[in-house]
Amino acid sequence: MQGKHGAEAGTEELREEVDRARHELGETVEQLAAKADVKALAREKAEQARSRARDAAASAWQAAGSEETMARARQGGIVVASAGALAAAAVWMRRHRGSTRRVGPVRVRVRTGQRRAVKVRRTK
Template sequence: MTAQSKSRHGADAGTEELRQEVDRARQELGETVEALAARADVKAMARDKADQAKEMARERARRARRAVTSRQARTRAAQGGAAVATAGAVAALAVWMRRRRTPQARLRRTIRNAPVRLRVRRAQRAPIRVRRTGRGTLHI
């Protein structure tokens, strides 16, 4: 009798282990099915991606605000503005100096200070008009 009770007890222990193993396999199978269902759910994946993108945009906006409102950023911006203004002034001065040196500019200055101005017009009855400016003396 003791041998039979031992075999029964051993068989009972084996079936209990099998039941636990079957329960674990069921649970793993359920988790696998849930994971596959989540992969197949396109709407949920799109929502998750959109939420992630929104959160990233918010974080970047927070960082940008912090960077812009810092004292260091304001001084850098002021320095950049001063540099741009200086570069513009130098460019304008260079253009003005170059125009001043051209032969046409010299001729314009000479004509502007001349005692008589001539205006030549095409396709009119009196194509040349002479006007005294009152500047300088008229030498004939």
């Protein structure tokens, strides 16, 4: 025969086990709900992306502000300016040369019995 305390001890253990199981189940449900919350996950990912972009921008600004980078930028500007000046000079020379160019004598070959020239050739 079982006494009163033995039955209560078994029942108490079962109640504690049920309470633990409920608690674990509640935690599992909370974890699953957190994983299923797409809006919160999207917000978190967006915040991470913004943070990475801010860090990248800050490092780019820091790198751009260094003396070495500024010197290279100035040197690059000089190269671009000189290339532009050279191109402008070439265009000016081509236009100017075209207007003052002297045309040499022209040699026209006409076959007998024809009205138009067969061959026109400039001679130097």
